[in-house]
Amino acid sequence: MKITENTPVGEIVAQDIHKAKVLNQFHIDFCCGGDKSLGEACHALNISIEDVKSALEHSDIAHESAALQFDNWRLDLLIDYIVKYHHHYIRTQGIETYKLLEKVCKAHGEKNPNLFKVQKHFYESLTDLHQHLDKEEIVLFPFIQELLSTEKNHQSLPDFHCGSIENPISVMIHEHDGEGERFRLISQLTQAYTAPDYACESYQLVLNLLQEFEENLHIHIHVENNILFPKAIKLQHKLAQL
Incomplete structure (x- = not known):
């Protein structure tokens, strides 16, 4: 392009x-x-x-x-990828990263109080993200799967309890924005994940893991905000005109 x-x-x-x-x-x-x-x-x-x-x-x-050119993927494949890769990553790697962050805070928090702020933000992020993932898997993604089934079976567009798919999508985008801002704060507090001269191996490792977590989250949000969500909205509009 x-x-x-x-x-x-x-x-x-x-x-x-x-x-x-x-x-x-x-x-x-x-x-x-x-x-x-x-x-x-x-x-x-x-x-x-x-x-x-x-x-x-x-x-x-x-x-x-x-x-990896997600724009060419089908909606059901995108959902499968998001759940099995990004959701799984957050639920597993997030916990492991937080455990290491706790240890680093105990060892170096007195010398660098910003670590405790990072710990607080990351804990809040994991808490909110877990709720966010549940909402996607229980509400939004089944909604999209039903749209796909409707298209495949040439059926009439059903009435959904939450109205247009744009309603749950707007909630997800708002929550994505919150996570983006939260990780901007974490990046600032860590000087863009730069370890101080006195940092031990665990300190350096946890900064690397936090940066990796943020980068993974960026791809996750990108695939949803810029690809999955617009495609789902377009599909609903298409079905509504039949």
Whole structure:
């Protein structure tokens, strides 16, 4: 795709997931802020759009895989991927990362009180995310699966208890925005996950794990906000016209 200043940053990553790494390097939010144009995002961060475009155009695509071009995936496959990879990652890796963070806080919290703030934010994140994942799996994703079944069986669009699919989606997007802001605070408190000179191996490891968790969450939110949700809304609109 040809990238211009008017190209939405979410669309850039939707077309090529490998571009996410480049946007992350420039601290450009492509998940919660995926509807912003590249020009708007660069202006807000006071960075050169030409530098960003050059980096995007010359990014390494040697390992590009069609399997990771989520924009081409079916809705049911996207849901399966999100639940089995991203939801599983949050529920398992999140707990392990928090346990290590507790130990690091006990060892280094007195010297760096910001660690306790990071611990508080991360605990709140895991608590809210677990509730968020449940809502997706119990309410939203079955809603989308029913739309797919309706399309497949050439049936009339059923009445849903929550009305339009846009209602639960708007709730999920709002919660995504909250997590994006929370991890911006965690990144600031850790100086972009930079370990101090006195940091032990556990301290360095937990910062790496927190950064990995945030990057994984960015992809998770991107796939939902910029690909899954718009496709689901489009499908419901299509069925409503039949």
